Amino acid sequence: MGRMGRHVFVAGCVALWLLPLYLLVVNALTPVAEYEGKPGWTFQGFALVDNVRTAWDEAGIGDSFQASLLYAVVCGLVAVLVAAMAAFAVVVLPIPRPAFWFWLIYSGTLFPLQVFLAPLFGLYADANLYDTRLGLMLVYVAWAVPFAFFLIRNQMTTMPPELTEAALIDGASFIRVFWSVHVPLMRSGLGAAFLFQFTAVWNDLLLGLTLSRSGDVQPVMASLATLRATYASSGPPVILAGALVVSVPTLLLFLVFRGLFLRGMAASVR
Template sequence: MNTRTRVTRSLRTVLLLTCGLLWLVPLYLLLVNAMIPAESYPGEPSWLPGDLALWDNMTTAWRDAAIGDSFLNSLFYAVVCGAAGVVVAAMAAFAVVVLPVPRPALWFWVIYSGTVFPLQMFLAPLFGLYADANLYDTRLGLMLIYAAWAVPFAFFLIRNQMATLPAEVTEAAMLDGASFRRLFWQIHVPLLLPGLGAAFIFQFTAVWNDLLFGITLSRSPEVQPVMAALTSLNSAYASSGPPVILAGALIVSVPTLLVFLVFRGLFLRGITASAR
């Protein structure tokens, strides 16, 4: 190993350790300050662990502040809307790549353009539309926007992987008399499972972390997603200090972390397949 290679590896190691520390320090502060009893919070961030009141603070955030209901709402939105968006995106990708539709490149850009424009530009007309259609502050209203929001980026990932599949697979199935429906569900979907899984993880995380639509299109605790409820917790429990709010933030961060840890292999395979 020459000197240049050793220096490159050393710099890379230092860079990775620095990035790891930049991520771990806020997490450490979150844990330490979430453990402090709310009534004895000193008013400034603490760097040293004190009394172990984490469970009490999490109980207050979950039960007394009613963040638990919104937690279940977000879990429902993320799973159902993420899955629905991925299925619709897979069908759109199949149409663009496999079906003999005219101008497939144009359709690709029409669908993918949903990721280009900022979400803020849709809020005013969307709010008016929801108010007129009686969809404001309803679960159905949030589900519709979350599912539609999930389609463009999922379509991009799935379409890229579908384009790498050998054309001979499709041709052989069609020669055997397979319909387009059978071709999609029994051949392409099994081959695209890594890409579908990666797209679902992305959309699950996006829906779970959404605040913009949650505070714009809902207001009642029975409908609000968890991030919107967390902002309400910040207002309602400001007098009790940050420990309760930080405990709520800790609860909210668990699902996405678990999803990535459990499905990291599927996620990496899907990203690799989509990047080819």
């Protein structure tokens, strides 16, 4: 494939990504009264504020948005901290059979999420965790740890063992080595892992639909999915305006911290 062919291929891929975004924006701006029942390709007006207000207040996206922000930030931070400690134990601590513990933790990413839905639903119903923020936070942390562990462990294996040995000779404990040596040196990897987990929790639909139903507990993607049935008579503009709003946090996060993300990924794949 020559240079021209590569340019055409890249342009085609860009168009495939931008066209849905263009349709999303155009139809989210369309007033509900002027929507013709099918996606429009031209701007019919500017009713984004009204559509967002309807989705945010009347449809309850605002409560779900705040709940998802709590889940994504808190669960992402906790999962990264737990994953970093687990990676430190597997790579640095003199534990027996470290490969076994690596595969045991990493196996959490190998099974389809659907396998756990029925047992989780029964367990949460029996433990009174169904439709609670604590229940969702627990499952999000457990779900996010294995992949974060994989990323952080990969970066930690590239760190010279002499750093740990020197710190231990100077009298530092393993806890001090973790917090004073490894955590500062792994800031980019920890940041990249957090960005991944924030996005994964924010975009979750399946767990949110299965384990919650209240508007102030249900994550925003699950709330957005139920918006279609509730506001079908209003047409897609309200739904698309809600989708536009809920896509902003992850987009801003990657735009602001893209340098940190790239450095972290580069450190994790060495």
